[in-house]
Amino acid sequence: MEQTKSKPTEKIWVRYIQLVDFLAEVLGPNYEIVLHDISDPNHSIIAIRNEHVSGRTVGGPVTDLSLRILKDGELQKKPFITNYTGISNNGKKLRSSTYFIRDDEDRIVGLLCINFDTDVLRKLADAVQCIVEISQLRDIEVGDLGYSETFAPTAEELTLNTIRNAVEQRKVTPGRMTKAEKMEIVRELNEKGIFLLKGAVAEVAKALEASEASIYRYLKENKTNDLNGRGESGAHMNGGPFS
Numbered sequence: 001m002e003q004t005k006s007k008p009t010e011k012i013w014v015r016y017i018q019l020v021d022f023l024a025e026v027l028g029p030n031y032e033i034v035l036h037d038i039s040d041p042n043h044s045i046i047a048i049r050n051e052h053v054s055g056r057t058v059g060g061p062v063t064d065l066s067l068r069i070l071k072d073g074e075l076q077k078k079p080f081i082t083n084y085t086g087i088s089n090n091g092k093k094l095r096s097s098t099y100f101i102r103d104d105e106d107r108i109v110g111l112l113c114i115n116f117d118t119d120v121l122r123k124l125a126d127a128v129q130c131i132v133e134i135s136q137l138r139d140i141e142v143g144d145l146g147y148s149e150t151f152a153p154t155a156e157e158l159t160l161n162t163i164r165n166a167v168e169q170r171k172v173t174p175g176r177m178t179k180a181e182k183m184e185i186v187r188e189l190n191e192k193g194i195f196l197l198k199g200a201v202a203e204v205a206k207a208l209e210a211s212e213a214s215i216y217r218y219l220k221e222n223k224t225n226d227l228n229g230r231g232e233s234g235a236h237m238n239g240g241p242f243s
Helices: 011-027 064-071 119-127 156-166 178-193 200-207 212-238
Strands: 001-005 030-039 044-050 080-085 093-102 108-117 148-150
Touching: 011 044, 011 108, 064 093, 064 108, 064 119, 064 148, 064 156, 064 178, 080 156, 080 178, 156 200, 178 200, 200 212
Parallel strands: 080 148
Antiparallel strands: 001 044, 030 044, 030 108, 080 093, 093 108
């Protein structure tokens, strides 16, 4: 089954939608092929084939890993990342890979993703262990490559899940957190790209029992602290700001 948005106006998206269709036909129904236009992270999916694999649809949001890519300069230097663990909304593990689509100025403008449902191979491996090299079918765990990805059906769910995970890692409830602890959570969420999503500031404020103005202030203070930290580091390394 194919789903596509009605109006990818730029030629680049027309070409890549054709590639989505091509890959889906070649690879078969256990491979989900997804095309993201990251100009709208909340509704980035503009084409998807074999969407039963993750349960997403056209108009769905980027993933948590996609947000990380948009914030991480080192990751952006890569042409693609391959064979990391993806997790569907119902908890199914997938083997995932992402190709970075760039414009003429080498900026990432889209993502072409392939998510493989390994359940079929696992069942086959159980039945024919004598002829299959099981080690080739192992999970690629998060620790192996440093990447993982969660597929949320909506931007709201992606936002809430990311915030919930950040808060639950602390041993204290938001009402008892210090300003420094709340600033650290805001820093973590910003590094994960959560504030690229519309409405994220309001959701973070609600989760941390703070005002939206406070969240914006924490973001600004974190940025100032980071700049000051780099300045001090530069002075130490180079003998001072005027050397």
